[in-house]
Amino acid sequence: MKQSLGVCYYPEHWPRSMWESDAANMVAAGLSWVRIGEFAWSRIEPQPGSFDFAWLDDAISVLSDAGLRIVLGTPTCTPPAWMADKYPDMFAHDARGHIRGFGSRRHYCFSHAGYRAEAGRIAEILGDRYGRDPRIHAWQIDNEYGCHDTVLSWSPAARDAFRHWLAATYGDTDTLNTAWGNVFWSMEYSSFDQIGLPNLTVTQPNPSHELAFRRFSSDQVVRWHEVQVDALRARTDAPLIHNYMGRVLDFDHFDVGRSIDIASWDSYPIGFLSDRLEASPERRAQYLQQGDPDMQAFHHDLYRAVGRDGRWWVMEQQPGPVNWAPYNPAPLPGMVRLWTWEAFAHGAEVVSYFRWRQAPFAQEQMHAGLRRPDDAPAPGLDEAARVAQELSEMPAVEQVQAPVALIFDYPSEWAWATLPQGADFSYFRLVLDCYRALRRSGLSVDILPSSARAFDGYRLVLAPGIASVPDALFRALGDRSVVFGPRMNAVTRELTIPDPMGPAVPELDVTVTRVESLPPGTRRAVAGGGAVHRWMETLEGSATAVISDLQGAAVLVGDGTAYYLGGWPDPELWKRIISEIAPNAGLDVSELPPGLRIRDTKTLRFAFNYGSEAVEYNGETIPAAGVTWWPHQPMDCA
Amino acid sequence: MKQSLGVCYYPEHWPRSMWESDAANMVAAGLSWVRIGEFAWSRIEPQPGSFDFAWLDDAISVLSDAGLRIVLGTPTCTPPAWMADKYPDMFAHDARGHIRGFGSRRHYCFSHAGYRAEAGRIAEILGDRYGRDPRIHAWQIDNEYGCHDTVLSWSPAARDAFRHWLAATYGDTDTLNTAWGNVFWSMEYSSFDQIGLPNLTVTQPNPSHELAFRRFSSDQVVRWHEVQVDALRARTDAPLIHNYMGRVLDFDHFDVGRSIDIASWDSYPIGFLSDRLEASPERRAQYLQQGDPDMQAFHHDLYRAVGRDGRWWVMEQQPGPVNWAPYNPAPLPGMVRLWTWEAFAHGAEVVSYFRWRQAPFAQEQMHAGLRRPDDAPAPGLDEAARVAQELSEMPAVEQVQAPVALIFDYPSEWAWATLPQGADFSYFRLVLDCYRALRRSGLSVDILPSSARAFDGYRLVLAPGIASVPDALFRALGDRSVVFGPRMNAVTRELTIPDPMGPAVPELDVTVTRVESLPPGTRRAVAGGGAVHRWMETLEGSATAVISDLQGAAVLVGDGTAYYLGGWPDPELWKRIISEIAPNAGLDVSELPPGLRIRDTKTLRFAFNYGSEAVEYNGETIPAAGVTWWPHQPMDCA
Amino acid sequence: MKQSLGVCYYPEHWPRSMWESDAANMVAAGLSWVRIGEFAWSRIEPQPGSFDFAWLDDAISVLSDAGLRIVLGTPTCTPPAWMADKYPDMFAHDARGHIRGFGSRRHYCFSHAGYRAEAGRIAEILGDRYGRDPRIHAWQIDNEYGCHDTVLSWSPAARDAFRHWLAATYGDTDTLNTAWGNVFWSMEYSSFDQIGLPNLTVTQPNPSHELAFRRFSSDQVVRWHEVQVDALRARTDAPLIHNYMGRVLDFDHFDVGRSIDIASWDSYPIGFLSDRLEASPERRAQYLQQGDPDMQAFHHDLYRAVGRDGRWWVMEQQPGPVNWAPYNPAPLPGMVRLWTWEAFAHGAEVVSYFRWRQAPFAQEQMHAGLRRPDDAPAPGLDEAARVAQELSEMPAVEQVQAPVALIFDYPSEWAWATLPQGADFSYFRLVLDCYRALRRSGLSVDILPSSARAFDGYRLVLAPGIASVPDALFRALGDRSVVFGPRMNAVTRELTIPDPMGPAVPELDVTVTRVESLPPGTRRAVAGGGAVHRWMETLEGSATAVISDLQGAAVLVGDGTAYYLGGWPDPELWKRIISEIAPNAGLDVSELPPGLRIRDTKTLRFAFNYGSEAVEYNGETIPAAGVTWWPHQPMDCA
Ligand SMILES: [Zn+2]
Numbered sequence A, B, C: 001m002k003q004s005l006g007v008c009y010y011p012e013h014w015p016r017s018m019w020e021s022d023a024a025n026m027v028a029a030g031l032s033w034v035r036i037g038e039f040a041w042s043r044i045e046p047q048p049g050s051f052d053f054a055w056l057d058d059a060i061s062v063l064s065d066a067g068l069r070i071v072l073g074t075p076t077c078t079p080p081a082w083m084a085d086k087y088p089d090m091f092a093h094d095a096r097g098h099i100r101g102f103g104s105r106r107h108y109c110f111s112h113a114g115y116r117a118e119a120g121r122i123a124e125i126l127g128d129r130y131g132r133d134p135r136i137h138a139w140q141i142d143n144e145y146g147c148h149d150t151v152l153s154w155s156p157a158a159r160d161a162f163r164h165w166l167a168a169t170y171g172d173t174d175t176l177n178t179a180w181g182n183v184f185w186s187m188e189y190s191s192f193d194q195i196g197l198p199n200l201t202v203t204q205p206n207p208s209h210e211l212a213f214r215r216f217s218s219d220q221v222v223r224w225h226e227v228q229v230d231a232l233r234a235r236t237d238a239p240l241i242h243n244y245m246g247r248v249l250d251f252d253h254f255d256v257g258r259s260i261d262i263a264s265w266d267s268y269p270i271g272f273l274s275d276r277l278e279a280s281p282e283r284r285a286q287y288l289q290q291g292d293p294d295m296q297a298f299h300h301d302l303y304r305a306v307g308r309d310g311r312w313w314v315m316e317q318q319p320g321p322v323n324w325a326p327y328n329p330a331p332l333p334g335m336v337r338l339w340t341w342e343a344f345a346h347g348a349e350v351v352s353y354f355r356w357r358q359a360p361f362a363q364e365q366m367h368a369g370l371r372r373p374d375d376a377p378a379p380g381l382d383e384a385a386r387v388a389q390e391l392s393e394m395p396a397v398e399q400v401q402a403p404v405a406l407i408f409d410y411p412s413e414w415a416w417a418t419l420p421q422g423a424d425f426s427y428f429r430l431v432l433d434c435y436r437a438l439r440r441s442g443l444s445v446d447i448l449p450s451s452a453r454a455f456d457g458y459r460l461v462l463a464p465g466i467a468s469v470p471d472a473l474f475r476a477l478g479d480r481s482v483v484f485g486p487r488m489n490a491v492t493r494e495l496t497i498p499d500p501m502g503p504a505v506p507e508l509d510v511t512v513t514r515v516e517s518l519p520p521g522t523r524r525a526v527a528g529g530g531a532v533h534r535w536m537e538t539l540e541g542s543a544t545a546v547i548s549d550l551q552g553a554a555v556l557v558g559d560g561t562a563y564y565l566g567g568w569p570d571p572e573l574w575k576r577i578i579s580e581i582a583p584n585a586g587l588d589v590s591e592l593p594p595g596l597r598i599r600d601t602k603t604l605r606f607a608f609n610y611g612s613e614a615v616e617y618n619g620e621t622i623p624a625a626g627v628t629w630w631p632h633q634p635m636d637c638a
């Protein structure tokens, strides 16, 4: 399928007189998709049961007549004021017990049955009207689940639903008490009605209690989501999509993705570097107008795994400065094009910019669009048009299996967020550090869920930080090169310590007998260069030490195919580990210049320069914010 | 009018036996004013409707008989415990919804009608008793509106009053929905009763909603205030005063000031440097015992504009260490005198020290007075007496119009606090940076409200950061040298983006097409020296670039009289801008030594050394914490 | 009495089949004590009034039969879920008013009469069953009062009890109003029912109000505690113990200790350095795996004073990494032995490790034990066994009075926490700084309460920061060398300023006329070396200045025996002060190498190397984490 471009558009924000020229300008810029409707409930159903579809029919006609394919959103992330009147208890509560009320968006608790039914009702109504309309080429359900920390809710509705979930999960309180170790501190329950949410306790609650609440909360998102999926599946054959966010980890995206067709995500590279990534001030300054060089690619690769058959889009692409990060600089000239091509290189079918024209009002009035509020073109528009032109001049970019697989597992994020043991221990960060090291070595990577069982073709698999590994995964990995750890199999699925203790790697005699978390600024230097920081394990057993610290304690043990890593490597140690293992795995690696990243597709190698200076690579000078590609035959996967 | 000194005194805190000697000692030190009564409600009306005026009558007699002029305060910032019993719902709530109850001061919500009436009642009673008493030379209404963040209240009373204010302001919800852009995120209302206060939302509320709440909150202060003004106006001819605070910006002081006669403020230079000014650790250490060299002068000039006919006082002057800042060092010897003379040089009629004697109990027991708790003289007393002596030996200091005007606009503070776009964007700080640059260049400055229309005599006007400029202001400025921007006219009064986009400076072809906020530590260097930090605008149009950045982007454009500044200058760039423009405007500027500041009056030039080392200036050696003056003819204003 | 070792054990956490081998292994390791039961309420009384003692009887038999002496804990810090059902209002509230509910531990308000009675009831029931059982050699009441900030509760129960306490303390509101200075800000009350808890005020509450609440809160702990003391005293002759915590200061430990027999505390050196001590990042890194070299010794000396007749234990000793600090590194090899010996050198009768085996579940699953979760020995076990062996080879370590006394006074902590005047002023830290300086000079120290009156044998007494000194203390000190101050007698017991102002040292003419707090990074250099930081007083009077600052202001005044210190010395100044005074007091001092500490007992000098490098001392090389001792005759106390 040929890659294409799109844009997010809000006809309800603009005078009717602008719609035709907007549509014509979109087409002129080379855009072929337009997403509409996802925040428009108050215009579709201004009063309960009273609908106004005239404007929406009209907008669909105008856009479609201009040649655009439409993605229609269900507006369930912004219930109107009358809904809040009808269900005053529909809101989430924060962990302190305060209501999170009307006045912005995502003001609902996933556990509120009344609102869940209303969301199903509006999906049915929209499905009835537009489900067979050929102008609607895809559907988006809700918008950015989990954005603004909305998965975890401490509302009465959530508490009641949690008790039902516990009863269904454990059957009786004795089973639950045993599973959680509630004998500790006399926390035993004799009735599910005694069990509260794990907030407002004197000191930390039982981690098993908290993990159960996190699993429940993820399940509630899935359950909520599937009400709309069911409503739409019965009414349309168009693909169903949800637009995920960056580093939102409170629900299992693989579970949500299972019932729909295409994964998409909202990519805001500069905003994310500012508001959700750990980085030194120097690094923030270095990538201030570009974004982190691995954050986007990581999510591209992640959501390619979430999408059915690898189908995924960028539903919202940052086109200029945003409004919501602590500081909001502009992208370097060229970055909008770079980001777009990077998505295509990683397999995106569509990249859709957010938004067509900067709104002159409300919360996002300082969020750039492809056009300015006065309708003049903004700098991003030219870059989008250039990509459209480039796309038109070449065949489709085709994906190929990467030589390296990296496993990403949402429950591990919850486990270590619940039981960090070190204040800055983050599963996501650990995996991103590993991903970054692979990419700096020039490798293309596939991300897989921990439920993956098909590893044919991968020369190397990495599985850092997986809290509880299913035995079947070990079996499926066979005897290919795999790097496990740190912190693998350190807990059961109930967040208790297994006996025998982890990591329980088949045929590798190693046990983690003690762990240490290290504060920022401290490290354990490793013989030969590099260091462990943040997390250090004591390894026992007969497995061969491949890398050890200066005191002779093993840091990496392995037998030439299976390896276990007993610490959190710094970048230099990551590089050594990859250099150590890659040759055996039949992988060529070489360190890329800082800021440069490459991605191999079926016939091309793409190179992206996230740096603010030109770099030399492969005999070419790639300018700052530059992207280039050339024919390339990736290594054979076998 | 000859300048004079005063002091704040609490006879109710001391045995009756000390009053006569206190009064005599005040007079002996050269003080002529004494403020009393503003916290004494529980002694004036110990039980509801039951009054005890004997002690107050007595105190007034003692003080007046000693030759002191009395300022009598209404005690409405400290309602007694019985008031809280009577109106359990009279308290403000914080943004999380928690009550801000009895037990300190300012424990009332400006929107509570019951308490507002009680405040009017006590003002009437005091007015009835003392309004025609010639010993009462002035009245202070309440105390430090807005101190302890008390303007914004999220109480039920505030919510109800806000709905009425909205109904009165917008008439119907359609108008409000359109004005605020509530179509965004389906935030449209069909009834004013659906509108809550802009707190406890999932993510940020609509900025228009928040700005309306800020405007409402300021109006509530004015409305509350005028109940007492009306009560007293009918009962006295003495001037009415309120004592404002430093950097309290949540209400429009010009609006409060309109109904009264004299502006006053409470000047705590060392406390303010510690608790409410941005400064590097080095700068904090440099001015640890002196206070920021521009903070006091800025407020002097600001409140001179707030006072009717330029009448203003310092009602409370720091006399030694305070108790309420994070750290409370002592002033360098000489600073109490310096601060006092600085106020007179800027036009204060009276400087009144807070307080006569350090209280041995309660919240402010560690706050220095002119006398120690054991009644021995504290270091500040000698300095006050020295000023009194100096005053007695010279004629009145007379004010003269400054050559430079700087516009200060409270609604702009609210606009940018609501929509900062960069986490450290502060309107106040922007204006203070500009003021500091002018002062470091040796210029005296008048501060004017954005409602000012009389600019005769000003050679240069600066108007940084004004969110929405009335057209009439442009007309009034005529063709004198004016520096506008940054961020001027960037929004409408409803906090939406205007079309055409700002700054809309007449006859200057410049449009701000994009803005960027820059994190601390990053900057855009400017050709020729200096840099923009924090805020950078992209300027388009045919206006001549006077200063550009290293990439050639215009930073300052202008035609020789009107200039637009598209960024937040660092100190060096501010200096360059002033050096660039001053000669054309007929102003002589030269950089003063660090820590030295000058102020020109009708016949004198004063110099103040805020530094901790002596400096050479004008052929004199001015010691640390020194003040000096000499005859000087300011430049002709025409 | 010969020193011995113990361990904390939770039979209810483990299969019955492990108990015998556990007991045998304890004995084999040289342990003689085992603490059980303190968290087991839900197993002892699974439903209200329905008891299961079979398992506990069994466990006692197994442990005792193996030769272990048992400490039985009352389980009142972990009331079961049914208790929360019975008393839904039994919980403490935090200062914002939020409930601190069920789900962890210490979930009760000390002021809740219903739960207090339940705690007495379970103590009676346990006392009835086991009070005369000879296998129970000691009782522990509750667990770690005050841990997790549980002393101060803002619950309705606390508010009501506070009103009664106030009525009982002050008799009438006039007396209270006068004592607190409530005339200030019209805070006067006419009924005790008007008085709330000092939270949720607009700005700080009256410090006298807050101090009264702190005194009340401490009294509530004592009252709560004594209900169980009374229940057990009537039923057993075994000694009663409570296990205190490190740097928990919200209740007066001397008051709690008065009714029981043995003080004990829970010593977590590495956790405490990470979570409750001020230290630079460099210092944290230096002692990362050892803990602060003075924190443990300070508490040893403190709790020796709290215990009746100097009897004290370490009830819980860190044996490896803990789970609850921000970062949790492992102890250096040797530290478990060092900590144990250090406790014995300071007079501990028993050191008991927490815990026998690491639990595989619940909140503390990452907390090391002497054995791993898989029952293999953990590194701490060998070190414990080595200490047991060493103990068996030598006579009992006997205590001797130290030559130096340091006074510690809980009400002073409350006073300065309430009225810090400088944001980082901490009484505890001030005293610890002083203690550290004494120890770095090689001195052994006794800590005494401010109620101490027997000072025979002390050559030097230090009394820093005591808010209100009883006259009788001055008399008791006689004419031995004493260093008072800073901040001594600066307030009355009601937290108001006395007249005359402090420090009121008999026969030393010095008055503190002004105080200053100094922000971090600023200092007042002292002539001859060193500096004052954080706190600086202005001293007046005829007392001789012994040390002055560079401007000539006195910092230390004295007459050769009594000294007053008018500031907070940095380490170098502390060293100078001790060097100045020690010779006159007949004390030999010399600076120890960094990280080395010594402690003298009746016949031995112990040396402990907290450093991570070996040090030379007394002709010996003491390795990192090493401890050594040799015969030594301490100086004669007369
Ligand atoms: Zn979005």
Ligand SMILES: [Zn+2]
Binding pocket: A096, A098, B096, B098, C096, C098
């Ligand atoms: Zn709250």
Ligand SMILES: [Zn+2]
Binding pocket: B144, B266, B316, B354
């Ligand atoms: Zn004041």
